[in-house]
Amino acid sequence: MIAASRPRGDAVPSVRRRSWSALLWVAPAFGMYGVFVLFPMLQSVQYSFYDWDGIGPATPAGLDNWKAIFTQPELLRSVVNAFVLVVFYTVLPVGLGLVAASFIRELKPGAFSTTARVVLFVPQVLPLVAAGIAWTWMYSSNGLVNQVLRAVGLDQYTRAWLGDFTFALPAVGVIGVWVMLGFCTVLLLAGIGKIDPALYEAARLDGAGRVSEFFAVTLPGLRRELVVCTTFTTIAALASFDVVQIATQGGPGYQTMVPGVQIYRLTFLQQHVGQASALAVFLAVVVLLVIWPIQRLGREK
């Protein structure tokens, strides 16, 4: 939730001169952050230039680990998959969330609108592990998806969805839609609530229909909330781990492999610490490069 929390106006420091004692206020927070985030990050950068199995001596590897990200199909594949997941974790939930939020806004406040909001938000509070387990069962041979297909006579389309080379990745993506939809809906709904009702009145007086009203009033009024939704869900997509690890562990083949799972496997199952670290730093940089323009967009005006 980065962009939206931009401060109103600059800090007005109550003490003009630098007060060294103020450092004491920041020290515990920055200390923990330094030891458990900044320092390991630098270590990752260092490891990425070595070949190391985690036990024996490390040997310098130059840029080999970095080149491998672009030349080894299973590594490149994981990065590409992460971007495919953005469609499911970000584009679909934000789109559907806009629809759901503008529909809920039109409802009279009451039992139905509250229920809709609460029910849609439930998946967001559950552990992603639980989402993975629930959907693994949904997609299995006896699961609900196939049960419904059989019930409507589409037996020839039933399959073990997460084991299917074509459908495994979209199937994992749908789990992302399930988790993120409520978050986007509730956030966008809050944003719509803050749009000046006079703007809707004016649009109606101008004879705007529901669709043009949506594009003229609702969408521009939601700029900040859209940036927050997009930022949060894009990070979740690019850095996904829990759902994929539980549902497919990257398979079948490398069809659903993502960088997060690949890093885990490289370090803890294959003992390629250097390669894992290069991918880790690469992932961190990719996330930054993707998020930056989104944040800039939120800051305009």
Added chain:
Amino acid sequence: MTTSGLAHRVTRTGILLALMLFAVVPLLSMFTTALAAPGSTPQGLSWPSDPHWHNFVDAWSAANFLALFRSSTLIVLGVVPATVAMATAAGYALARLNVPFGKAIYGLLLVGLTLPFEALITPLYYDLRSMGLLGTRLAIVLPLIGLLMPFGVFWMRAHFLGAEPALTEAAKVDGANTWQTFRRIHLPLATSAWSALSVLFFLASWNQYLLPLVLVDDPTKRTVAGGLGAFQGQYGTDIVLLCAGSLLIILPSLVIFLIFQRNFVKALMQGAVK
């Protein structure tokens, strides 16, 4: 009511109901499956003729629930108060005091805001190994404090920037020092900000999966989510027991959410809109 108005209302209700169905159906499917005969493989969604409520009791002992909840609670207690306190102090200083190198410190913290946990897990494993903490709850608690810190500082700083500066001036005229001004004026006014942050951090710790998976082997020393992952590994083929256990594990989060759902939504809005 015009025909087009009616059509719109029908479409609207239809789409909303479809989305709500999408949200609950996986949980319903788990629920009916959890009640099927032990060891069987039922259909995705079918009410068993003879519901086996006892499955929940079996899952309770199979997943070693008491140990798991106790462990999760200890981890949450280790992470949340400490992180919120440190983040509040740092956020206050960065917003209201003239911290030397404050801009640089805040800038470095912001870098951590988008950093995926997976990007740090490899060095964290080796660091914690050399500290001799692998396999202990501290191996989850300490890194989590550091990893959640950027968001906490960012959140609290935004709150304190929006606070009324005149109050500080008034307190100074009264002869209050920095600590007194903070303790008596700004902290009470920040209650909604830090309590919302606590709720978010509770969820983040309770639902944390990667750190326990990698850093702690014994499932009874993990978080609930980490324990659930282990449970899936062990009973993945027994779908009835797995569904019963998963539902038990997510029940506390669900109940807490339903009780506090207004506050949740408010917390979310606060963070987003400041």
